[in-house]
Amino acid sequence: ALERTLSIIKPDAVAKNVIGEIESRFEKAGLSIVAMKMVQLSREKAEGFYAEHKERPFFKDLVDFMTSGPVVVQVLEGENAILANRDLMGATNPKEAAAGTIRADFADSIDANAVHGSDSAESAAREVSYFFADDEICARA
Numbered sequence: 001a002l003e004r005t006l007s008i009i010k011p012d013a014v015a016k017n018v019i020g021e022i023e024s025r026f027e028k029a030g031l032s033i034v035a036m037k038m039v040q041l042s043r044e045k046a047e048g049f050y051a052e053h054k055e056r057p058f059f060k061d062l063v064d065f066m067t068s069g070p071v072v073v074q075v076l077e078g079e080n081a082i083l084a085n086r087d088l089m090g091a092t093n094p095k096e097a098a099a100g101t102i103r104a105d106f107a108d109s110i111d112a113n114a115v116h117g118s119d120s121a122e123s124a125a126r127e128v129s130y131f132f133a134d135d136e137i138c139a140r141a
C-alpha cells in the first residue's frame with residue numbers, strides 16, 4: 001500500500017554533513033520526500049515526540065542528544081514506506097545493523113544512531129502530524 005512515514009536525520013548525522021547522502025538513499029529506494037524541514041528541537045518538543053519512552057532509563061540521554069543540534073525532519077512516501085525506511089535504516093543499535101544500512105554506515109552509538117523512522121502505521125500517523133500540518137505535505141504521487 002502507498003504509505004507515509006516520518007523520518008528524522010539526527011544531530012550526529014547533520015553534524016557529519018551526510019544529510020544529502022541519507023536523503024539520496026531514500027530517493028534511490030523509491031521513496032519520495034513529500035515534506036521536509038530543518039529544526040532545532042526544544043526539550044518540550046523532543047519529550048513530546050518520545051513520550052512513549054518517558055519511563056525508560058535512556059529517556060534523559062535521548063532528549064539531551066536530540067536537542068544537542070539541529071535535525072532534519074521529513075515525510076517519506078511510497079509503497080510500504082514504513083518498512084522500506086526501517087530496512088534502509090538498519091537495527092537501532094548500530095553494532096547490530098546490517099552492512100550497507102544507514103546506521104551501519106553513519107551511526108556511532110545507540111543514541112547517536114543517525115536516523116529515526118516510524119515503527120508502525122499508528123506511530124507514523126502520530127509522528128507525521130506531530131511535525132507537519134496537512135498543508136505542509138505536498139502531493140507527489
Ligand code: CMP
Nearest residue numbers: 053058062092110111112113115116117
Ligand atoms: P529512535 O528510533 O529514535 O527511538 C528511540 C531512541 O532511543 C532510539 O532510536 C535510540 O536512539 C534511543 N535509545 C537509547 N537506548 C535505547 C535502548 N536501550 N533501546 C531502544 N532505544 C534506545
